[in-house]
Amino acid sequence: MSNPDTTVTLPRPDVIVLDIEGTTSSTWFVHDTLYPYSRERFGTWLREHGDNPDVARARTQIIEEGGLGAHVNVDTLVEQLEEWLDNDEKRTPLKTLQGLIWADGFHRGDLTSHFFPDSIPAIRRWHEEGIDLKIFSSGSVNAQTSWFGNSPEGDLLPMFSGHFDTENAGPKKLSSSYAAIRDVIGVPADGLLFFSDLVEELDGARTDGWGTVGVSREGDQYHDRGVGDHPRISSFDQVVWG
Structure with a gap:
């Protein structure tokens, strides 16, 4: 397990798939x-x-x-x-x-979505680098599009090319769900990188051959559970391509 205060160097992926709660955004805001x-x-x-x-x-x-x-x-x-x-x-x-x-x-106008300070800059940076960005969340696709379409910095949806949830992909802890997503995306597993704060989800993605990064944010709901032996970060700024 990597130190969350150091950089994590990874091969540049073709596709990044992001979880939302605990990863780009606070679980406490949702709850x-x-x-x-x-x-x-x-x-x-x-x-x-x-x-x-x-x-x-x-x-x-x-x-x-x-x-x-x-x-x-x-x-x-x-x-x-x-x-x-x-x-x-x-x-x-x-x-x-x-x-x-x-x-x-x-x-x-009752709601505006929440993002950690490093999240939107990283999303913009990866999009500008030409990396394909997608979402896999337990929240419905409808919820995802509302969330990213109403951020504090406006509509982020143009930077994403796909949305997956438990209905169109399957439960987030099962490797079969990541296989289903991989089939839809049409990219080999070694070109896919998944970010999540939950070790069971990371395990599911890795079982299908994906690259994984565990996001462990101080004070968030599942921080103390850790991310197992997956590469670990506390900010997207720590991820560099090697």
């Missing part, structure tokens, strides 16, 4: 700002947006994954969502509804 915002609106969205195909699909998935009856009422659906939220479970229907609610909040 303290975004989670409560969505919690307050679950019931309204299920009641008033039932004709939205994404909401209808999420409703069906809540019933199936929660083992609920087909004729369950909205209050029971909300209780299941809140249970998953309280347990920080990365359930696809939960993430789908959160993504829709947050997108609306960003559009209304």
Whole structure:
């Protein structure tokens, strides 16, 4: 494991895939700002947006994954969502509804996304270097596009060419999800570099042959768990190409 206060020299990748929470942005912002915002609106969205195909699909998935009856009422659906939220479970229907609610909040101007100070400069630098940038997050693609489209420095989406979530790729801790992403991208695994703060996700990517970097930021939610034997940084500024 590398010292988080030193530079980490890596082969220049063809593609960088970034996690969001704990990597580019604080998990505490998500838990303290975004989670409560969505919690307050679950019931309204299920009641008033039932004709939205994404909401209808999420409703069906809540019933199936929660083992609920087909004729369950909205209050029971909300209780299941809140249970998953309280347990920080990365359930696809939960993430789908959160993504829709947050997108609306960003559009209304209620929300602005958070980034660590080194994140946006690194994203801009890598884009200017011609590295293909993509996102893999447990947050839905809808949430990702809202997040990067409403940063403190404006719309960052033009710098990204792809977005992956648990619905279009699979669970983030499984190597099969990284294999699926690799197949879509069409680049050999040794040309892919994944950044995350969670060792289980890094292990999944490495099992498929990807390069990995563990992001360990002082004070963030999973800092004390470490990143195993993956190259370790506390700032994107520490990454150099060799």
